[in-house]
Every structure is written in structure tokens, then in C-alpha cells.
Amino acid sequence: MDIISIVIFIAVIGLTLGITYWAAKQTTTASEFYTAGGSLTGWQNGMAIAGDYLSAASFLGIAGAISLSGFDGFYYSIGFLTAYLVVLFLIAEPLRNLGKFTMADMIGARFGAKKVRGAAALNTITIVLFYMLAQLVGAGALIKLLLGIDYWIAVLIVGVMMTIYVLFGGMTATSWVQIVKAILLMIGTIIISFLVLLKFDFNFIGMFDAMRTATPHGEAFLHSGLIYKDPIGLISVLIALVLGTAGLPHILMRFFTVKDAKTARSSVIYAVWIIGIFYVLTIFLGFGAAKFVGVDAIVAENAAGNMAAPMLAGVLGGSALESFVAAVAFATILAVVAGLVLSGASAIAHDIYGQIIKKGIITEKQQVRAARYAAIGVAIFSIILALGAEKLNVAFLVSLAFCIAASANVPTILFTIYWKKFNTTGAVASMLTGLIVALVLVALSPSVINPVEGAAFFVGDPIFPYANPAIISVPAGFIAAIIGTLVSSKRHEADEVSYAEVRFKAETGYREPEQ
């Protein structure tokens, strides 16, 4: 590890700790802890959404996938970005209007039953744990490669940092860490892309010509087919990505950090520009790495191609740029896991403890204390899991998290807002069916049972053919919602709020004056 790396890493750690120190002074109430008091502006939240969303899987994973498999690597970029149309057109504003701190609050605004909130909290915790495990294991491996320190030390550094941000600075610290990360990530990506374009004499179309002969795949590099042999499997992945974003608890939670639906809307616009430009630039990262680093060198460092972007930075800009990009990757991971800790903690402390166990009768002080304990609990639990999972291939957990979000959360979120007949039984049936079907099918899929030794947990022929089960589990979530609703349409649940009230509030943002 050279002196530049050490300086840049310490700068990132120092800056984020400074933010946390500043944020801690303004984090005393539950609303400040969970939502920064709803004080963020549109551009701030837009940047934070980008910082929350663009994980190491995007920055390192997609750059690597494009460099190794050409166009098919870019499919993730397409799915991850276009998902925001669903978020903007169908979810963002009603969510902001109905909810308070969490996704379960929004569903709870219509269905007050404990089992509804419990199921929503269960989904949140499951998604957060899977997503977090993928991030932490990836972070450990990455920092081990970048800095040459042991895996367990790397996981502990990331784990301790994320805990400090959330514990002391709550959503304010988390948001600003995400904003800083989004800026750093964009700067790093734009510099590398510029250098790649420079190498191609700013000839965008000529670059494609050059790529035709730059890799062992030849012309196939420019077409789909190197990763996805079966279009149905690919469609399944796209369903998970494009609907799942609208059900990811740590992304949905970001919409409560702004004051109203209008600001929630404008934050999506800012996010879509930042995220979109980033994903377009992944083309340059991937192509540049394939051409100037070379497929053999990339695979030699990491079989999945995760080191492609930092290696490319090294080739084009020397060790200073490589260190900077490594620090960007580090900041990227920190910002994402902080958001995950916060949303996991909100499900445990606010939904389960505050609303289900304490029935909402809980003082401000108790709420904040519970949130802090829950944050520590979530952090410790995921660190322990990550320490035990070093040798496991957990990259698939990111797309699994999207799949669970799409199958278990999105049908209920949509029907809560838009379907008059939807009821408590339908909501619980949908959330549990979506979750269970997704989990069972993944357990039977090539991500878990694979004929290639070392590719998954078990060696053998998978029972379910597609790595991502969204094509089955998403319809299952919707069908369960409909069947659950229809079979219980005669039953009247006491805790249901009339659809008229929910619809009116969802559209207008009206709230009853608190007594």
C-alpha cells in the first residue's frame, strides 16, 4: 500500500467522520434519526438516492461484466436505470404522502393489523440482510485486494464505519455520506471515461470498431448472448431489477427525508440524471478495461472481473488515479451499507418494537434509543454473517434482494395505493407468498445448486433452471394478493382504514392535524 492510497483512504474516513460529528448534533428525535427530519432538498435527496443505489455491484460489478462479456454486462445498467420510471410514475409520491419513516408505515396507513406490519418488516429485514451480506463480503474481498489487508480486518473496518455513521448521525449522516460518495463516484467515473475516450480519439463509433477485435470473443462482444443463453432467464432478471427497485426498503425510505411529494418527485429527477449518466459511462469503463487492461489480466486478479475499473484507472492514470478509484469504491460500499443498516434498524425498532410490541405508545427518547440499539444489532449480526461467508459466492444475493423486493413488496405497495378491494388478508398473503416463492426457487436454482464445482453452495443439477426466479415469484406475489383478497372479501378487519381516506391522502398528501 503506497502513501497516496493511505492519504486518500484516511481523507475519506476523516471526511465521513466529520460529517457524522456534525450530523450527531442535530439527531435527537426519531424523525431526525430516521428521516433527517424531512429536511433534505430535491437535489440533496436525488444525490443521496444515487449514492444509496449505486453499489459496488454497479461500479465494480458492471464494469467487470462488460469488460468480460460485452453487451450482456450492460443489461444490468439498463434494468437498474429504467426501474426509476416505475418508481416515479407509480410509487414515489403516494409513498411520501402516506408513509412516515418506513415502507411498512405506508402499508400500515391502510392496514393497521399487526400481521401486515410484521410481514412488511420481515421482508425488509430479509432484503436488507441479503443485500448487506453481498456488500460486506464484496467489500472484504475488494479491500483485501486493494490494500493488501486481511479479509476479516477489511470487513471489520467497513462494519465499524457503517455503525458509527448510523448510530451517531442517523439519516442525516447517512444521507451526506451518500451525497459525498455520489460526487466522488461521478468524478472518478467521468475521469476514467474521459481518459478512455481520449485513447479512442473521442471517436465513439470508432470505439465499437476497436472492441470488435479487442477481446477473444470477437464480434460477439458487441452482441447479447455471452452471459444470457436463455432469453427467459434474462427476462426474469429484468423483471426483478425493474420492479424490485420500487420495493427496496432502503431506497423507499429515502423518500421520507424530503418535506412533501413534490420534493420526492424532483429528487427522482435528479437521481435519474445522475444514475443514468453513471450507467452510460459503465460502457467506457467496461470497454476501456477490456481493451487497455486485457481480459486475461482482469480475470487473473478476480474471476468475476470486479477489479476491472481500478485496474483500468491504474493503466490510464497511474497509481494516483488507481488509489483514488479504490477510495471511491470504498466510499461507495460505506454509503450503501450505512443506508442498509438504517433501514434494517427502522424495521426492527420502529415497525416491530415501536408499532407492534409497544403499539405506537412510546416516547421520543425510547424511540431513538431503540433505533440505536437496533442499528448496533443489525450491524453486528451482518458482520458476523459476513465473516463466515468469505469463501461463499454471494454476488447473486444482490439480484435476489431485488427479486424479493419485486415479488414480496411491490404487489402490496401498488395494491395498497391503487386497488379499492385490496384487504388485510390479500396483503399478508402477497407479502409472504412473494417472499417464500422467491426464497424456495432460489434455493433450487443454479445460484445454489450448480454442476460446476465451486460455483455455488452445492454441486448438482439445479431443480429450477433460472438463477433469478422473478418470472415466477413476481406473478406469484400478485396472484396471492388477488386470491387472498377475493377469498376474504366478506370478512371485515377492524384495523382497516377506508380506501376513500387512503386514496385521498395518497393523492393530496393531506394529514389529519395531530391532536
Added chain:
Amino acid sequence: MQKTANLDYEKIINSSEFKNLVKQKRRFATPYMIIFFIALFTLPILTGYTNILENRAFGWLTWTWVYSLSMFAMVWVFTSIYMKKSKDFDKDIEEILKKNIAK
């Protein structure tokens, strides 16, 4: 939460202004969502079952990439349209709120 100041929600959502707002919103959003989903899922069908996108559009920039990049453009265009259109809805919503709440 005490609910002493409840509004007659049933009456409001059945009012012509509110019904009109919901209808207008649905009419606006539905085509965009349909176009989006068709455009998105046509891409894997075309790349998976046909070779037509493998033809070159400009130099070695194939239609696969042109299609994909136009998906990005679509997202930016649709979100901008949504932003603009929402301002009209905001006015309607304000009026409904004024009429029913501010007393």
C-alpha cells in the same frame, strides 16, 4: 392518533373534481408505462430470439446499442414530461384541498 376532525373522505373522492383528477392522472401515466414495459421487454426478446439488432447502425455501433441507449433517452424524456405534467396536477390538488379543508 385522535381522529376527531375526520373529513368525509367518501364524499370527497366521489366529487367530480377528485374523480376527474384521478382519471386525468391515469390517462396520463398509463400510456407511458405501457410503452416503457413493451420497449424494455422487447429488447431481450429481440436479442434472444433474433439477430436483427446485431446489424450495424453506424460503423460497428450495432442496433443493440442504439436500442439500449435510446432506453436511457426514454427515461430522461419520460421523467421530464412527468415533471411538467405534474405541475398541472399540483394545481388541481391544491384546489381540492382548499375547497375541502381550509375552513
